Amino acid sequence: MTLKPTLLLMCLLCALPGLSSATEKAVYGLNEYVRLFDLDLQLAAKLDTGAKTASLSARDIQRFKRDGEPWVRFYLAVDDAHKHPIERPLARISKIKRRAGDYDPEENKTYTARPVIEMNICMGRSLQNIEVNLTDRSAFQYPLLIGSEALKRFTALVDPSLKYAAGQPACTPDATPDE
Structure with a gap:
């Protein structure tokens, strides 16, 4: 069976939009x-493309109200240098599925409720x-896990064979988040 040149050209043109959108994405490790x-x-x-949300290592997490609005206070659990609390408006509460080894039958909960904040990340x-x-x-090697929802915002392609492909963060001090 042979394809006519016109049909072949139409097939190639249909494939091009997918190819062009892939070239617009940034490759990260x-x-x-x-x-x-x-x-x-x-x-x-x-x-982590297998995780939906991003997670930041924090300790002593406390929810409170400020002017009637929900806020959260926490300390970064990154190293000993972060001794001052951070306070941010609470965006929402996320329900994270528990892994099999994390499930406590006495609690009878298959999820963990976690506070969610918004952050500007470069x-x-x-x-x-x-x-x-x-x-x-x-207990993990990396204090920040970036999941698929955030990776979509970065229009990211993740190549797991690479590490630090984007280099050092290079956003300028006067930068505003991309839309």
Whole structure:
């Protein structure tokens, strides 16, 4: 069977939009350096397409009200240098599925409720405002996990064979998050 040239050309043109959108995406490695823009703090993050949300290592997490609005106060669980509390408006509460080893039959809950805040995060040359849930990740190698929802905001392609492909965060001090 042979395809007529016109039909072949039409098939190629149909495939081009998918190819062009892939070339517009930034390629990131499995791990990247990020800057928590609001806190002027740089750290290493793990990019995880299997996780939906981003998670930041925090301890002593407390919810409270400020002017009738829900807020959260926490300390970064990154290293001993972060001794001052951080306060941010509470965006929402996220329900994270528990893994089999994390399930407690006495509690009868298959999820963990975590507070979520919004943060401006710079990765490579892109500054994005993303939602980050707060949990103690001090047992993990990377204090920040960036999940699929945040990766969509960065229009990211993740190549797990690469590390630190975007280099050092390069957002300027006067940058605003991309829309």
